Amino acid sequence: MSIEEQYVDSLYERDHMLELVKEGIESHGMPSISIADGYGRLLTMLVRLAGASNLLEIGALGGYSGICLARGLNEGGSLISLELLPAYAEVAKKHMIEAGLGDKVNYLIGDAKESLAKLKEEGRTFDFFFIDADKEGYPVYLDYAIQLAKPGALIVGDNILLRGRTIDEAKQGPAVKAVRSFNETIAKDERLESTILPGYDGLAIARVKG
Ligand code: DHB
Ligand code: MG
DSSP states (O other): HHHHHHHHTTTOOOOOOHHHHEEEEEEEEOOHHHHHHHHHHHHHHHHHHOOEEEEEEETTSSHHHHHHHHHTTTTOEEEEEEESSSHHHHHHHHHHHHTTTGGGGGEEEEEEEHHHHHHHHHOOOOOEEOOOOOGHHHHHHHHHHHEEEEEEEEEEOTTTTTTGGOOOOOOHHHHHHHHHHHHHHHHTTTEEEEEEOSSTTOOOEEEOOO
16 A cells, blocks of 8 residues: 555544454455455445445455445445355355344355346346456456446446556456456446546446436
């Protein structure tokens, strides 16, 4: 983290619930790769500002971002979270319950692409998407998000800098190429208006026009 990011984080009171989630993630042997604290605060703000009530998250990990998203919901709003690994979804659900948000979330376990295809088949639509799963899948997840979006929906994507690999020409692996393509679509696709924040590990924020 940069000293500027550390300074900004230091201004905030400790968030005991989110600290507990990070400890839980570690104690379950899961990777410590939750969204940056500052972007977690932004997720809550964006959900609240957008008045979003149907949220779709792709990649639950241990529930850190799920809590941040659900905190921004109004009464009656809900979150569907797609997670590949049943063990991760279990930890995420436990954390959501501990945060008092267990009734707001439903987990769909398995390959996110299959869950997305099913949601599309069912005619489901959403007004907020958070993409934070395997990086190779980002372009496909973005494509599905646009298809499942209500007009004006927000699409947020984490880790668009891949800790510098995105801008390192020597890196040409599938994940890096996929995230570059994702970023270009975010910036250029006519169906979207967007911005990309380069702080922490980079965050894409797009609004589906309409
Ligand atoms: C990493 C961080 C993430 O937030 C993520 O979703 C995947 C990987 C990382 O730092 O490696
Ligand atoms: Mg991430």
